[in-house]
Amino acid sequence: MYLQAKRLLKLALSPVLMLLSLFSTGAWAEQAERWQTNMTPGITEVGHQIYDLHMWVFYICVVTGIVVFGVMFYSVFAYRKERHQEPATFHENTRMEIAWTIVPFLILLFMAVPATKTLIEIYDTDDADLDILITGYQWKWKYEYINPDGDNVSFFSNLLTDGAEIANTEDKGSNYLLEVDEPVVIPVNKKVRFLVTANDVLHAWWVPALAVKRDAIPGFINEAWTKATETGVFRGQCAELCGRNHGFMPIVVNVVEESEYEAWLGEKEAAAAEIKELMAKDFSLDELVERGKSVYTSACSACHGANGEGGVGKAIAGSAIATGAIREHTDRIVNGVPGTAMPAFGSQLNEVDLAAVITYQRNAFGNNMGDMLQPVDIYNFKKGQ
Structure with a gap:
């Protein structure tokens, strides 16, 4: 009984x-x-x-x-x-x-x-006022605002939490592992359609306050939508185990008034136009190294070390790639290494930043190769592939 x-x-x-x-x-x-x-x-x-x-x-x-x-x-x-x-x-x-x-x-x-x-x-995604293409990468998000009447605005959103907090050498903030350098910005009371996909492995874009959770699958585009009725900052995370740094790719969405959104979008469009102008510019070695250092810190140092000493990835200091043929170095950065943790940065960074970070790697950490690339060299490399 x-x-x-x-x-x-x-x-x-x-x-x-x-x-x-x-x-x-x-x-x-x-x-x-x-x-x-x-x-x-x-x-x-x-x-x-x-x-x-x-x-x-x-x-x-x-x-x-x-x-x-x-x-x-x-x-x-x-x-x-x-x-x-x-x-x-x-x-x-x-x-x-x-x-x-x-x-x-x-x-x-x-x-x-x-x-x-x-x-x-x-699942009713029709009649959206705004379309945003979301692409998951190991381990960051790319956002592209689709403009049918002009150029699209795109940017990457990376974890902003200080490394000292992650290493437990400093007290953790209230938004620990939920801070990014580039938040998504959407207007209040507007229907926003999200087109969600991935570049490498499975991810999932999840923001509870917006009632959105969609799997990001390479080769497929899943749709979701939201219509926020309040302004504010709302946070989420990748909700699909996607590798070593799965816990380090948060999502931050700023819901703002329409006028503030239009101003923000105008700034992004101006920045994109500036990049186009920089494409035609010849940079000095010092300018490339200075810009490349900033790009390396945000995109490369987590794997290759702050001083090029290596870690998860191989060392940059004295490496055969960074001190060898510049075309092989460019190919490694632009196309990555399939089957490894080295991603293809050709779609993640613009031509200016790619030229800068390659130049920086070849001249920093004691490599001192003295050579450099211009943005047009990256453009021609991609075109010739």
Whole structure:
């Protein structure tokens, strides 16, 4: 009797326990309590619909559990052997079998109708005011604002958390591992469609407050959308185990008024135009080295060391690549090394930064090769591939 009651208890509790385990993933929502286990409504109408649906299903599970427990405990205590109850001899009860078939069907129906409506709303990406292409890299995000009437604006978003916090030599900030150098900026009360893909391995773009979570799969584009009703800063993370630095590719979205968004977009377009002008410029060695040092610090030092001494990646100081043929060095930086942790930076950095970082690597860390590349050399290299 005890084992039978235990099995019934586990069966009755299983839906509730499963839901609670799923709800616990909401703990990274913006300003959520450390031990919060429930979902948050977020700042979108769809997010509130998801939250309401979640609570509706939860209450149904609670009521179902109470009813099942009530019948089970009443049966266990009212008809136990110690009370000298005579066991029933019936084998079948048609009415009971019909009841326990119809009632669960109706319960599922009550859950399925609102769930279907919400799912249809979640996947309705039509009539968007803005399209943003999101590409996951190991371990950063690239954002490209698609402009059908002109040039697209694109940039990479990298982790900004200080290395000393990660190494536990300094106290961790309130947004530990949730800070980036370039946040996504979107206008409030505008429907934004996200086109999500990946360049290397599986990633997942997840921002709980925006009610968005989509897998980023190489070779595929998945769609999602949001329409924020409040301004503010909202954070998320990559939600798919994607390698060694999976925990170091956060997401930050700034929701701003439309006028502020237009101003920000204008600045980005001006910066892109400046890069085009720099493409035609001949830089001095000192200018390239100075710019290349900044690029190396943000893009290369995590793997190759702050002083080119190596680490996860091979050393730059005295390496055969950095002191060998400049074309092989360019090929390594632009195309990466397939099957290794060395990514292809040809699509991650513009021609100016590629020329600068290659020049820096060939002249820093004691390499002192004295040669350099101009942005046009990178352009011609890519064109000739």
